[in-house]
Amino acid sequence: MRARPPAALEHGAVPWLLVVALATAGPHAEHLPAWLTVLVAAALLWRTWLWHQQQRMPPRWSLALLVIAAVAAIGWQFGSLFGKDAGVAMLVLFMALKPLEMHNRRDALVVIMLGYFLLLTHYFYSQSIPTGLWLLAACTLLTGALLRLHGGAQPVIAIARDAGLLLLQALPFMLLLYLLFPRVTGPLWGLPQDAHAGLSGLPSQMSPGSISNLTLSGAIAFRSRFAGEIPEQADLYWRGPVFDEYDGVTWRASRQHGRSPAPAPVIEARGPAHDYSSILEAHNQRWLLALDVPTRLPPDSSLAATLEAQSREPLRIRSRFSFSSVLDYRVNRMEAPASLQQALTLPPQGNPRTRALASEWQSRPPARIAEAALAMFRQEDFHYTLRPPLLGADAIDEFLFDSRRGFCEHYASAFVFLMRAAGVPARVVAGYQGGELNPVDGYLTVRQSDAHAWAEIWLADEGWLRIDPTAAVAPSRIEQGIVAALPAGEPLPGIIRLDADWMRDLRNRWEAANNTWNQWVLGYNPQRQREVLSRLGWPDPDWRSMTALLAVLCGLALLLVALWTLPGRRRDDPVQRAWQAYCAQLGRRGIVRADWEGPLDFAQRVAREKPELATLTSEAARHYAELRYGEGDGDSDGEPLRRLQQCVQRLPPQRRRRI
Amino acid sequence: MPPTTRPSPVREILAAANAVILGKSTQTRLALCCLLARGHLLIEDLPGVGKTTLAHTLARLLGFQFSRVQFTSDMLPADILGVSVFDREQSSFRFLPGPVFAQVLLADEINRATPKTQSALLEAMEEGQVTTEGETRPLPEPFFVIATQNPSSQIGTFPLPESQLDRFLLRIDLGYPDHDAERSLLESGGRREQLPTLAARLGAGEFALLQRQAAAVHVSPALLDYLQLLVEATRKEQRFVHGLSPRAALSLLAAARAWAFTGGRAMVLPEDVQAVLPAVARHRLRLVSGSHADAEDIALLIRSVPLA
Numbered sequence: 001m002r003a004r005p006p007a008a009l010e011h012g013a014v015p016w017l018l019v020v021a022l023a024t025a026g027p028h029a030e031h032l033p034a035w036l037t038v039l040v041a042a043a044l045l046w047r048t049w050l051w052h053q054q055q056r057m058p059p060r061w062s063l064a065l066l067v068i069a070a071v072a073a074i075g076w077q078f079g080s081l082f083g084k085d086a087g088v089a090m091l092v093l094f095m096a097l098k099p100l101e102m103h104n105r106r107d108a109l110v111v112i113m114l115g116y117f118l119l120l121t122h123y124f125y126s127q128s129i130p131t132g133l134w135l136l137a138a139c140t141l142l143t144g145a146l147l148r149l150h151g152g153a154q155p156v157i158a159i160a161r162d163a164g165l166l167l168l169q170a171l172p173f174m175l176l177l178y179l180l181f182p183r184v185t186g187p188l189w190g191l192p193q194d195a196h197a198g199l200s201g202l203p204s205q206m207s208p209g210s211i212s213n214l215t216l217s218g219a220i221a222f223r224s225r226f227a228g229e230i231p232e233q234a235d236l237y238w239r240g241p242v243f244d245e246y247d248g249v250t251w252r253a254s255r256q257h258g259r260s261p262a263p264a265p266v267i268e269a270r271g272p273a274h275d276y277s278s279i280l281e282a283h284n285q286r287w288l289l290a291l292d293v294p295t296r297l298p299p300d301s302s303l304a305a306t307l308e309a310q311s312r313e314p315l316r317i318r319s320r321f322s323f324s325s326v327l328d329y330r331v332n333r334m335e336a337p338a339s340l341q342q343a344l345t346l347p348p349q350g351n352p353r354t355r356a357l358a359s360e361w362q363s364r365p366p367a368r369i370a371e372a373a374l375a376m377f378r379q380e381d382f383h384y385t386l387r388p389p390l391l392g393a394d395a396i397d398e399f400l401f402d403s404r405r406g407f408c409e410h411y412a413s414a415f416v417f418l419m420r421a422a423g424v425p426a427r428v429v430a431g432y433q434g435g436e437l438n439p440v441d442g443y444l445t446v447r448q449s450d451a452h453a454w455a456e457i458w459l460a461d462e463g464w465l466r467i468d469p470t471a472a473v474a475p476s477r478i479e480q481g482i483v484a485a486l487p488a489g490e491p492l493p494g495i496i497r498l499d500a501d502w503m504r505d506l507r508n509r510w511e512a513a514n515n516t517w518n519q520w521v522l523g524y525n526p527q528r529q530r531e532v533l534s535r536l537g538w539p540d541p542d543w544r545s546m547t548a549l550l551a552v553l554c555g556l557a558l559l560l561v562a563l564w565t566l567p568g569r570r571r572d573d574p575v576q577r578a579w580q581a582y583c584a585q586l587g588r589r590g591i592v593r594a595d596w597e598g599p600l601d602f603a604q605r606v607a608r609e610k611p612e613l614a615t616l617t618s619e620a621a622r623h624y625a626e627l628r629y630g631e632g633d634g635d636s637d638g639e640p641l642r643r644l645q646q647c648v649q650r651l652p653p654q655r656r657r658r659i
Numbered sequence: 660m661p662p663t664t665r666p667s668p669v670r671e672i673l674a675a676a677n678a679v680i681l682g683k684s685t686q687t688r689l690a691l692c693c694l695l696a697r698g699h700l701l702i703e704d705l706p707g708v709g710k711t712t713l714a715h716t717l718a719r720l721l722g723f724q725f726s727r728v729q730f731t732s733d734m735l736p737a738d739i740l741g742v743s744v745f746d747r748e749q750s751s752f753r754f755l756p757g758p759v760f761a762q763v764l765l766a767d768e769i770n771r772a773t774p775k776t777q778s779a780l781l782e783a784m785e786e787g788q789v790t791t792e793g794e795t796r797p798l799p800e801p802f803f804v805i806a807t808q809n810p811s812s813q814i815g816t817f818p819l820p821e822s823q824l825d826r827f828l829l830r831i832d833l834g835y836p837d838h839d840a841e842r843s844l845l846e847s848g849g850r851r852e853q854l855p856t857l858a859a860r861l862g863a864g865e866f867a868l869l870q871r872q873a874a875a876v877h878v879s880p881a882l883l884d885y886l887q888l889l890v891e892a893t894r895k896e897q898r899f900v901h902g903l904s905p906r907a908a909l910s911l912l913a914a915a916r917a918w919a920f921t922g923g924r925a926m927v928l929p930e931d932v933q934a935v936l937p938a939v940a941r942h943r944l945r946l947v948s949g950s951h952a953d954a955e956d957i958a959l960l961i962r963s964v965p966l967a
Contacts, residue, residue, distance in 0.1 A: 152959050155947060158897045595965035598930035629879045630926045 009104050010152070014051045016145040017099060017111050018044060023138045024118040025095040031125055032089055033077050039070060040096035047099045063101055070097075088121045108149055115142045129517050140167055172557050179533070180550040182543035183526045200448060201283025202240040202430050205252035208395060211430065212386050212407040215482065217448040220281055221432060222289055223515055224444045227275035233434050234478045235327045237292045237454065237466065238446060240431035241285075242306035248347045249395065251413060251428050253306075263336060265307055267293055271328030279320045279519065286310045288321055289431060289446075292466065293331060296324035305339065306427070307331065307464075318518055333463040335425075343425035343458060351396040351417065358421030366424040366459050370467055373418050377411065377472040380404070384411075384474035386490045408477075411469040412453040425458035429466075434481045440512035449482055578644045579624040585651050586613065599625045613651070620647035668869065669921050671860050672720050679716045679850050679857070680709055682840030686831050689938050690717055690805075692917035694866075695873040698828020698910065699784050699804040701769075701942065706809060708833045711767060712850050714805040718763035721866055722859030724799065726761035730772035732815065736779035740789050754796070759783050762799050766806040770816040780804065781823045801866065821945070828910050829935070830942040873920040878912065878927050885929050886912060888964050889936065893944060896960065899952065900945045911939045933961050 021044055029037040050057060070093050071081065078086035095118055098111050119135050119142070144163035148154070151162075200217060203210045222238075243251035273295055280289065288301060290309040297303060298321040301311045309323070361369045383405040391398045396417045399410050406414075412428050419426035433452035435444040454468040471478045477485035519528075533541050583593040583602070591610055593602045599621035607614035623644040669691070676687040690713060693700040702710045711727075718725035728739055741757035758764060759780065766780060783789050784804050788797045806827065809816060824830070836844060844850070861869075886908065894902025903911070912927075914935040919927045937957045944952040 152955065154898060161897075594962070596933075596962050598928055598933065598966065600928060601930050601933075625926070625928050628881050629877075629928050631877045631879075 009102060009108050010149075011051070011054070013108065013145075013148050014047075014099075014102070016148045017102065017108055018048055018051070020111060020115045020138075020142055020145045021095050021099055023141055024115040025092045027122060027134065028088060028092050028118075028125075031085070032092060035073065036070075036077075036089055036092065040092060043096040043100060047102075050100075057103065058100055060101070063097065067093075067097060084124055088124065091118050091121060105149060112142055112146055112149070115145075127522055129514060132517075132521070136167075140164060143167060169561065173554060176550060176553050176557065178524070179529075180546045180553070182546050183524065183529050201281075201285060202287070202432075202451060204241060204285060205250050206243055206409055206413070206428060206430055206453060207250040208388070208391060208406075208409060208413070211409040211451050211453050212388075214451045215386060215407075215449045219448050220511065221283070221446050221448050221450070222278045222280040223438075223511075224276050224278040224435070224446065225442060226444070229274075230437065230444060231274060231291075231327055233480065234471075236434050236444075237429075237452075237468075238289045238432040238435075239292045239294075239308050239429060240287050240289055242304075242308055242427055242429050242456075244306070244342050244427040245345070246347060246413075246417065248350045248393075251416075254342050263305065265293075265303060265305055265332050266334065267295060267326070268330040268333075269295060269326040269328070270330065271326055273324045273326050275322070275324045277320060277322040279318060279515065279523075280315055281318055282316050284314050284316060286312075286314050288315075288323075290323045291325035291327070292431075293329050294323050294325045296322075298322050305336075318523060320519065320523065330463045332458075333461065335458055335463070340425045340458060343427050344420050344423065346417065346420050351394045353394075353397040353401055354414070354417060355421045357400075358418050361422045366457065369422045369424055370419065370457055373415055374467070374469060374472040377415075377469055382406075382411075382473045384408075384470065384477065384485060386486060408470040409453045411473060412455045415455045415467065415469040419455070419457050427456050429454050429456055433468075433478060436481065438508045438512055440508045441515060443512070443515060445511060575624065575627045575641060575644070578641065578648065579620070579628075582617075582620050582624075582644070582648050582651075585648055586610075586617065589613070589651075599628075616647055616650055620644055623647070668861060668865065669923075673921070675720055675857065675860060676713075676716050679853055680713050681843055682836050683709070683713070683833060686833055687713065687717075688918075688921055689829055689831050689935065690714075692873075692914055692921055692935065693829040693938075694721070694801075694803055695870055695917040695920065696828055696910075696913040697801070697870060698913065699806070699826060701824070701827035701830040702805065702807045702833065703810060703830060703942075704807075704833045708835060709850065710807040710833060711765065712854070713833070714763070714765045714807065715851075715854055716857065717805070718765070719854060719857040720860050721763075722861050722863075723762035723801075723803075723866075725763045725765065726758040727765040727767060728758045729767045730769050730776070732771055732773060732817075734772050734776050736776050737791075739776065739780055740783065740791055743792055754791070754794070756796075759789060760796075760798060762801055763803045763805060766804055768808060769806040770808040770818055772817065774817055774820075777817065777819060777823065781826055784826055801870075821943075824942045825904065825906065827942065829914060829938040831938050869920075873917045874913070876916040876919050876927055877925055878916065882927050882929065882932070885964070885966060886915070886932055889932065889960070892960060892964050893940065896963075898946055898956065900947060903940060903943055907939065907943050911936065914939050929966055936961065 025040055029040075032040075049055075071090070074086055074089045074093065075081050078089065080086050081090060091114065095111070095114055098107065098114065102108055102111060116139075119138055122131060122135055125131075140160070140163045143166050144159045147159050147162050147166075151159070200214065200219060201221060202214065241253055243253055245252050245254040274291065276291070278289065288298075288309040288311055290297070293307050294303060294309050297309055301309055301321070304310055311321075361372055364372070381404055384407070385405050386407055388399075388406045388410060389403045391403065396414050399406055400414050400418075416426040416428050430451070430453045432446050432450045433454070434450050435446040437443075438445050452470070454466060454470065456464045456466050458464050468478060474485045530541065533546075579599070586593065586606065589610070591606055591613075597605075603614070603618040603621035606617040623640050627640050627644065672691060673684070673688060676691070677684050680687055690700055690702075694717065700714075702713065704710055715725065715727075728734075737757065739757045739759050741755050741760065743752040743754050745751075746753040764780075769777060769780070783798060784802075787800075787802055788795050790796075808819070835841075890903045890908045890911070893899055896902070911932065915927050915931040918935050919925075919931040922931070924931075937954055940957055940960075941952050941954070944956070946952055946956065
């Protein structure tokens with residue numbers, strides 16, 4: 001059997017395909033090597049020029065050389081032709097070069113299918129809302145190009161409308177698949193790059209500058225929604241790592257907590273519990289930033305002896321956790337001696353002036369000592385600033401007696417040092433303080449700029465007591481947030497210092513939309529799926545029954561579409577059935593009747609293209625024409641019908657297709 | 660229904676016409692169909708491709724009295740309809756009939772005349788009679804207008820408005836002859852010399868009989884379904900400013916019947932509708948872009964309507 005020569009590609013369809021190539025390959029320029037981007041642009045421009053001038057396409061051998069050279073360059077650049085980046089580079093290369101050998105409609109179809117595939121690869125790099133919107137538009141464009149290819153020249157607006165309509169028809173299937181397709185744990189596409197890139201969060205140790213640097217970022221650390229009232233701003237202490245070991249420069253968590261399982265902390269609640277859930281951005285650490293102090297934790301997490309909620313694994317993807325916390329509490333009134341010992345340890349040397357001051361206070365009761373230190377911060381000339389001067393070897397001395405300018409980490413650090421030197425057990429706690437309510441969706445947004453450090457001292461009757469020395473210096477930091485506390489010249493990120501209401505409103509809306517997207521699109525994991533399905537009245541679905549239901553519902557939807565679009569084909573007319581059966585048989589033999597093609601025209605075409613079937617087809621066509629369009633209307637059970645039906649049986653058996 | 664059962668007069672006429680107009684068998688058959696379906700014919704193409712020859716040939720072969728008017732921009736309605744002159748001998752006005760009083764009127768380059776003159780002719784086409792100076796005179800029976808026009812993009816023309824285009828049952832293009840046809844044309848000289856030698860193939864009244872037979876070709880409900888779907892598709896299709904009118908649908912049916920009849924068939928098939936659709940629809944459908952539908956548009960239209 002000879003294949004029919006492929007249908008020629010219309011000149012007017014070429015721009016569609018070039019735009020398709022641009023729309024699908026173009027955005028990859030961001031992460032492709034520059035030479036490849038230049039090559040892609042050059043190839044597309046070249047093809048556009050050829051199209052415009054109606055020139056011949058380049059000869060095959062030159063394209064072959066180009067492909068070999070470019071593939072070799074990709075292999076050299078990435079060290080492989082496979083894997084994510086090299087694979088995407090190869091696809092982009094093909095997308096740019098295929099139009100240069102696009103002669104007929106089949107080639108154009110290859111470009112379009114490649115385009116659909118290339119669309120998916122964008123999700124390797126970004127899964128944000130703009131990416132989603134862009135890909136939706138590109139998908140419409142691809143569908144439009146497909147319509148243009150098959151439907152001929154039409155106004156762009158008509159093609160756009162049809163393409164949009166097609167995508168709309170796909171919407172029910174999309175929703176069904178979204179709801180019911182069994183989810184796997186973790187993101188479907190492997191980890192996109194932006195899950196790891198720029199993971200920022202609280203440092204795992206604290207030295208001067210580590211918190212204030214973090215404050216320069218307006219990025220969201222986490223967002224929380226409270227079941228009831230949101231507590232006072234001044235009570236929102238989100239607990240991160242606890243630092244109880246100091247070497248003169250850096251505070252870190254002592255290793256004893258990591259190693260031996262410390263006794264669980266004893267918490268006496270003295271106020272109501274607050275229920276809330278947080279969506280944490282990935283920060284590659286284990287702490288979960290619960291509100292001080294958590295009484296109920298999400299599964300797969302634990303409370304450390306130092307009261308920080310910790311997940312079992314470092315947080316590598318954005319996740320959602322539910323907590324319950326009490327804000328008024330007493331904790332660990334009977335602290336383990338080893339912990340208290342650790343909370344008194346200082347480096348043997350350094351900061352003599354501070355030690356001297358502390359020894360003056362040593363005779364007082366511990367609570368008085370803390371008050372004295374806070375009074376010093378409050379009454380003397382201390383300043384709260386993001387740009388403190390650099391400190392030398394005896395950093396605490398210099399800060400307390402000379403520079404007196406510092407950020408929360410300086411105050412917390414100096415305060416804890418003073419306490420320890422005066423014999424009061426104390427430790428530094430890092431975390432976030434405050435947060436801003438987004439009125440659009442009711443979430444409290446906590447940013448990196450809300451990062452904070454404070455102190456805890458242990459008193460015999462009270463247990464661990466939070467003391468925030470920053471509050472003594474700059475009360476507005478705690479009551480109103482960092483923007484209010486810092487003077488205008490300080491280098492805070494612009495996004496948190498929006499003055500105009502509409503800009504603030506716009507930002508709130510955008511962040512709320514992103515949050516919904518993150519939760520419902522990117523974060524639609526097996527657990528979320530179970531929640532949704534049980535809310536829809538299906539308490540405990542497993543993947544088998546979900547797949548079965550999916551198949552049934554998709555089948556039903558298809559059936560509805562078929563009933564809607566094919567009303568003419570439902571009629572049960574034996575004449576039509578017999579003729580369609582005959583045509584279907586010919587279709588299997590490689591000659592397909594177009595649905596608009598009349599019987600005699602079809603018979604003539606068969607005679608041209610398959611002379612061996614000419615006689616029989618012409619007979620069948622004449623019977624059919626007579627039955628359907630002739631004068632014997634309704635006479636469908638007579639002799640002509642039997643003859644038409646016999647034509648199907650008289651077809652010669654199919655030869656095996658040569659490949 | 661073997662394909663050779665064309666009614667013999669039809670076969671003869673077509674054979675004779677195709678001997679004069681080479682390589683245009685579809686167009687001559689369409690032209691004949693137009694007359695069989697009692698419609699007027701519009702031929703549009705560049706000068707010199709044989710429009711006039713085709714019209715003239717058909718008139719002679721059918722044995723019709725033939726007259727020809729070359730339209731120009733300074734022509735007045737009276738030049739076509741006729742004029743009353745004072746006869747001294749009888750001392751009364753005598754009506755001198757214009758060229759319109761013929762069975763076949765060839766209106767050459769109709770789009771060169773002013774709209775006033777065009778409408779005078781088109782009224783005659785519609786009414787089958789001429790009214791001048793308060794007196795109504797019937798036109799001969801049958802009465803056909805075969806109008807030719809140059810593509811209206813040419814300078815110095817008055818394009819016919821839609822309402823008048825609608826009065827032409829069919830509009831055909833001739834196009835350039837193919838290679839072989841042009842070669843025989845070059846070898847045997849122009850075709851006009853042959854015209855006077857053509858003999859009529861039909862006797863008086865025979866054409867009327869053929870028209871009646873063509874109008875009696877069977878149309879099944881299935882075919883009407885298909886025809887209606889096609890017409891509805893022109894109305895739904897966004898590319899066209901308007902769809903086909905009910906009158907156009909009637910024209911389509913009449914033309915399809917004539918096409919089936921000239922094909923020697925006693926029933927209309929979808930193929931017949933598809934064959935005449937371009938000639939019926941192209942001058943009646945205007946694209947959003949402003950131009951008339953071309954053959955490709957009609958092909959797309961046909962492909963968009965499946966046969967049930």
